[in-house]
Amino acid sequence: MRTCALVTYATLAVAISGCQGVPKQDQGALLGAVVGGVVGNQFGSGSGQVLATVAGTAIGAAAGASVGRSLDSYDRFQAQQAFEYNRTGQSSAWVNPDSGAQVGITPTKTYQTASGQYCREYRTTVQVGGRAEQAYGTACRQPDGAWRILN
Secondary structure (H helix, E strand, O other), X not given: OHHHHHHHHHHHHHHHHOOOOOOHHHHHHHHHHHHHHHHHOOOOOOHHHHHHHXXXXXXXXXXXXXXXXXXXXXXXXXXXXXXXXXXXXXXXXEEOOOOOOEEEEEEEEEEEOOOOOEEEEEEEEEEEOOEEEEEXXXXXXXXXXXXXXXX
8 A cells, every 4th residue: 555655656746747758658658667676676685576566566566657647737737826826734636537546735834944945735636537646745935936746
C-alpha cells in the first residue's frame, strides 16, 4: 500500500509540475517503475531481492501509468488553484470530466522559507477505478507564481 501511495504522489507531482512533450501516462509509468524498484529492493536478499526489485518495478510502472493516464492539465490547474488560494486545512476536490479521476488536495501547513519563498505542505487523495490512494508532499511558489512540488 505504501508503494501505491508513493507512486500516486510521484505521478501527481509530475502531473502538476508538467514535463513538456512527455505523455503523462509515460511519466507516471517511469516514476512508478523507479519508486516500485526502490521499494522492492528493500525486501529479501540475494536472488530474492532481485526478484522483489523486478516485481516492484513492474507493479510500480503499471500503477504509475494508470494514475498518469487519469491526471491531465485540468488536474494541474485545480491543484495550482488549491495551493494558491486555499486556507490551511481547506480542501479542494474535483472530478476530472475526461478521465473520471477523483482528486482532492488539502494544504496542511503554510510557511515562508529563510529566502522568502512561500511553501505549503499538503495531503492529496487520488481515486482511480474505485481505489483511493493518499500521499503527502510539499509545494513551493516559484518566482513566476507557479507552484512546484518539492518532495
